[in-house]
Amino acid sequence: MLEIxxxxxxxxxxxxxxxxxxxxxxxxxxxxxxxxxxLAVAVIFFLIGxxxxxxxxxxxxxxxxxxxxxxxxxxxxxxxxxxxxxxxWMQPRIWAGxxxxxxxxxxxxxxxxxxxxxxxxHPAVTAKEVGLSLFGxxxxxxxxxxMLLLAGLVGSYHLGRRYLERGE
Amino acid sequence: xDGLNIPLNHILxxxxxxxxxxxxxLMIRRNxxxxxxxLEVMLNAAALAFVAAGAYWGQPDGQVVFLLILSVAAAxxxxxxxLVLQVQRRFKSLDMDSANRMRG
Numbered sequence: 381m382l383e384i385x386x387x388x389x390x391x392x393x394x395x396x397x398x399x400x401x402x403x404x405x406x407x408x409x410x411x412x413x414x415x416x417x418x419l420a421v422a423v424i425f426f427l428i429g430x431x432x433x434x435x436x437x438x439x440x441x442x443x444x445x446x447x448x449x450x451x452x453x454x455x456x457x458x459x460x461x462x463x464x465x466x467x468x469w470m471q472p473r474i475w476a477g478x479x480x481x482x483x484x485x486x487x488x489x490x491x492x493x494x495x496x497x498x499x500x501x502h503p504a505v506t507a508k509e510v511g512l513s514l515f516g517x518x519x520x521x522x523x524x525x526x527m528l529l530l531a532g533l534v535g536s537y538h539l540g541r542r543y544l545e546r547g548e
Numbered sequence: 549x550d551g552l553n554i555p556l557n558h559i560l561x562x563x564x565x566x567x568x569x570x571x572x573x574l575m576i577r578r579n580x581x582x583x584x585x586x587l588e589v590m591l592n593a594a595a596l597a598f599v600a601a602g603a604y605w606g607q608p609d610g611q612v613v614f615l616l617i618l619s620v621a622a623a624x625x626x627x628x629x630x631l632v633l634q635v636q637r638r639f640k641s642l643d644m645d646s647a648n649r650m651r652g
Contacts, residue, residue, distance in 0.1 A: 387554045391562045398566055398589055402573035407581045414585055417566075421596055424562075428554060428603040433595075433611050440618050441592065445625050452629045453581065456636050504603040505611055513608040514615065521612070525619040532623030539630030 386488050387427050393481050394420035400477065407453050411446060412478045418442040419485050426492065429504030559600040566593035578644050580635055584628045591621045 394417050401413035418441045425434035514522060570589030577583060595617045602610015632642065639646040 383553050387558070391558075394562065395565055395569070398569045401585065401589075402569055402577070402582070407579070410582065410585060414588070417589070418592065421566075421592060424559070424596065425599055428559065428600055430599050430603050430611055430614075433599045433614050436615070436618060437592075437595075440622065441588075445588065445622060448625055448629055449581070449585070452632055455633070456642070504606055505608050509608040510611045510615075514612050518609075518612050521616055525616055528623050529619055532626045536626040536630040539627065539634055 382491075383427055386492075387424060389484060390420045390423040390427065390488065393417075393484060394424070397478070397481055408450070409474060411449055411453070412475065413481075415442050415446050416478050416481045416485070418446070419482060423485050423488055426489075432505075432507035432510055556600060556604045560597055563593045563597040563600065566590075566596065580632050580642050580644050583644060584625060584632070587628070588621060588625065591617055591624075 397413045397417035397420060401410045401417060404410035404413065418437060422434040422437040422442070425431070425437055567590050570586045570593060573586035573589065574583055577586065595614045598610045598613045598617070600610070602608065602613075635644075635647050636642060
């Protein structure tokens with residue numbers, strides 16, 4: 381029963397945070413809301429019994445991909461007005477919304493850790509099954525994903541190298 | 549079957565709502581960084597639908613596809629952000645409409 385309430389709470393947070401992210405004028409503010417939305421989706425993954433997917437969601441989506449966004453936004457904003465903008469970002473009304481939303485998620489997570497036998501110890505699909513399936517019937521897809529990542533690596537290196545050499 | 553107490557329709561509804569928000573963002577924003585963010589939201593919504601269906605039927609396939617979506621998103625965002633740097637360098641603006649013509 382409680383899982384269902386948690387699900388609706390996390391779903392509401394995900395929807396609100398995504399809608400706010402899409403409507404912010406400032407890219408960094410939007411990014412903070414987007415991270416909250418990804419965290420909420422990770423909580424939903426936990427609730428539906430996919431802890432492995434939840435961990436990957438946090439590590440890769442909210443970690444690696446969002447850090448890429450932050451890097452690029454920071455690279456583009458190298459200017460004199462950087463300091464003023466930095467000070468403007470520190471105002472409480474900017475980070476209060478994301479903090480509030482992620483605090484709700486944190487409370488849910490704390491409750492789930494405290495009652496760990498509820499949702500975490502009986503995953504619907506364990507990481508072992510995923511791994512066996514990934515390197516069993518889906519091994520061709522893994523190879524294709526590897527090729528795709530290699531192509532992405534080469535492509536982004538090519539695009540970024542020319543920026544670093546001739547830009548500025 | 550036993551792992552999922554939450555109705556599958558509601559998760560799918562959430563996923564489609566997230567997808568629609570992402571598509572709306574894609575259509576109303578002209579800043580290229582926001583366009584990339586909207587693409588991330590849409591990919592994430594699709595991944596949510598896959599994981600929910602996989603959990604509902606107790607099959608690992610949903611999470612396998614989730615992993616593939618994750619790698620697609622990573623590759624897409626790396627190339628996309630490289631393009632953002634190029635657009636910024638060439639047009640001095642992040643507006644997509646400034647990059648609306650091809651050479652030649």
